[in-house]
Amino acid sequence: MAAINLTKGQRVEMGLQKAGIGLGWNPNTQASADPYDLDASAFLLGENGKLVSSDFFVFYNNPASPEGAVQSSGDNRDGEGDGDDETLFVNLSAVDPRVLEIIFVVTIHEADQRRQNFGQVRNAFIRIYDQSNNQEICKYELDEDFSTESAVEFGRLYRRGGAWKFEAIGRGHNGGLEGLLTQYS
Ligand SMILES: [Ca+2]
Ligand SMILES: [Ca+2]
Numbered sequence: 001m002a003a004i005n006l007t008k009g010q011r012v013e014m015g016l017q018k019a020g021i022g023l024g025w026n027p028n029t030q031a032s033a034d035p036y037d038l039d040a041s042a043f044l045l046g047e048n049g050k051l052v053s054s055d056f057f058v059f060y061n062n063p064a065s066p067e068g069a070v071q072s073s074g075d076n077r078d079g080e081g082d083g084d085d086e087t088l089f090v091n092l093s094a095v096d097p098r099v100l101e102i103i104f105v106v107t108i109h110e111a112d113q114r115r116q117n118f119g120q121v122r123n124a125f126i127r128i129y130d131q132s133n134n135q136e137i138c139k140y141e142l143d144e145d146f147s148t149e150s151a152v153e154f155g156r157l158y159r160r161g162g163a164w165k166f167e168a169i170g171r172g173h174n175g176g177l178e179g180l181l182t183q184y185s
Pocket of ligand 2 (some may be wrong): 024025026027079080081082083
């Protein structure tokens with residue numbers, strides 16, 4: 001079980017309107033000849049626990065959900081530089097009413113072919129924060145908590161009583177983004 005770093009979760013759960021999902025990592029040229037290309041993606045699910053439609057899968061080839069409520073900052077392919085290298089911006093007040101929960105995942109692109117996992121990536125993390133005050137709600141250190149894995153379901157935002165709440169999941173996988181897509185389609 002991975003360590004979960006929950007800080008001031010209760011307060012942030014109330015009235016959370018705009019959230020940022022920040023993914024950061026740094027290159028490690030000693031561990032692999034190929035760059036480490038981590039990707040943050042989102043599945044917007046309806047009442048059956050499946051994607052409302054394929055357009056509601058936000059990833060590097062579909063950088064925004066149809067109603068614009070989830071938008072990607074773009075695909076960073078090497079993690080050069082400090083801070084968040086990829087961000088998913090979520091405007092909860094704009095989410096399509098058919099969407100009941102949003103699952104956030106992080107995967108390593110072509111991890112199997114490149115024989116890569118999170119343990120090899122330097123300073124890899126994923127976090128969720130409240131955009132209104134930059135307060136962090138939850139953060140995983142991917143290289144420590146999921147060292148042998150190449151895909152993690154980070155957490156989910158879900159509707160409850162007219163408000164949105166965040167729940168940390170922290171479930172590692174090795175099936176890549178394709179495996180997760182199969183699960184939620
Ligand atoms: Ca990427
Ligand atoms: Ca970086």
